[in-house]
Amino acid sequence: MDSISDPVPDRPTDDLVYRHAPGTRITYRARQRAVDLTAWLGLTLHLPSFLLGLALVGGTALVLEALIGVPAWIPVVLWSGAGVLVFHRPTEQRIARHLLRLQRPLPHELAVLAPVWSEVTARAGIDGRRYQLWIEDSDDLNALAAAGHIVAVTRRALQDLPTSQLAAVLAHELGHHTSGHSWSGLLGWWYTVPGRLVWRALALVKPRLVRIARGASITAWGLLLVLVGCLTVITAKATYGLPLLLPALPYLTAAVGRRAELRADAHAARLGFGRPLSLTLHELVAEESGTPGRPRRTGLSARLLSHHPDHRTRLHHLRKYL
Structure with missing residues (x-):
């Protein structure tokens, strides 16, 4: 049986040009994070859901006050302030493990992932040690950024992508973090929980x-x-x-999500990963076209409700960076 310290089997040849060797001086940006227009728009569009959740929590708090004497303002304040947990490290780890079903990299996976992440963050002028790397046990070619410090790639992406393309995927996810997309998205999800619970109860x-x-x-x-x-x-x-305006909110939120994806692509391209990112997208297009039973086109409503632009749209927007 192979040891977990062995290198990843059948891994593509390392083709990434490392501009920042270990031990070299790296200049970090003064502002490690920002909140771009798409993040602000996303938060604004979640405001009605927040107000609905606040009304539901407030109503439940009033019932509890009448039944057991708990002051109604306590549950309301606790729920309203719970969004700060997005940046709380122990809470983030629980979100990663139990909500997102992620795993920490094994030693041989970290040996591949850590140098690539260091190169990506060094090019961006970001302190990569602030973030936690995770693995998603999935056969999809994907990655994700969540909460305040979670960056994850699928096991297939780690094993199958050449190092430059893996770096491009990581640079895309870093763009979500440095632009505020990841934490604003999780905040929006958290404050819509009461509304979703009521919707599920109605479905029952x-x-x-x-x-x-x-x-x-x-x-x-x-x-x-x-x-x-x-x-x-x-x-x-x-x-x-x-x-x-409520019926239009899902479509507006999806449009903002698609814009955030294109901005994250642009972030990766500006760091010098435009070509490997486009290669990855070309592979995904070819894979979708060759998968039996997979529809090549989706309906207009499904496209408008998708938070990710299709791969061809992303390739079109990447052309100016190549």
Whole structure:
């Protein structure tokens, strides 16, 4: 049985040009992080979900106060301030392990990953020691950035990609971190949890509601429609019609997500990884085209709701950096 300290089997030849050898002087940027326009837009679009979650948590807190005497402001303040845990290292590790299902690199995986990550962060002027490298046990050719310091690649990407293409993928994920996309996305996810829980609860009771609706009279249906209509008009007037934008939020959020992906591609290209990134995207296009049963085109609605642009769109935007 091979030792875990053995090199990764069948790994492509190292083709990355290392500009920063170990021990050389590296100049770090004064600002290690920023928040670009897409991150701000993403946070803004999550504001209605935050307000809905705040209302749900506040309502639950009032019930708890009436039942057991817990002051209602305590759960509200705790939930509202819980977003700071995005940057709390122990919490991040739990998110990586239990929510994202990631694993820490084994010694032979870290031996490949760490030098590449060091080269990428050195070119960007970023202190790479601030981040934690993780592995996703997946056969997809993918990577992800999450929370404040999580950077992960799939095991297939680590084993199959040449080092320059692995560096390009890591540079893309670093772009998500340095632009604020990763932590703003996780904040948005966290503050929509109450709304998603209510939606799941409604899905569970949906069969019962359908049975009740079938047995309801026409008069009851008419009264219900009038009540819902009145509540809708009152709410729209009180909030200047903002709830009417809710159906458009998934499409707007997806559009911002696609823009964030293109900005992360541009970040990788500016660090000198435009060509290896384009090679990786070409491989993904070829793989999708040659996979039996995989649809070559998706519907318009699915494309508009996707948070990732298709590979051909990404290649088109990368052309100016090649």
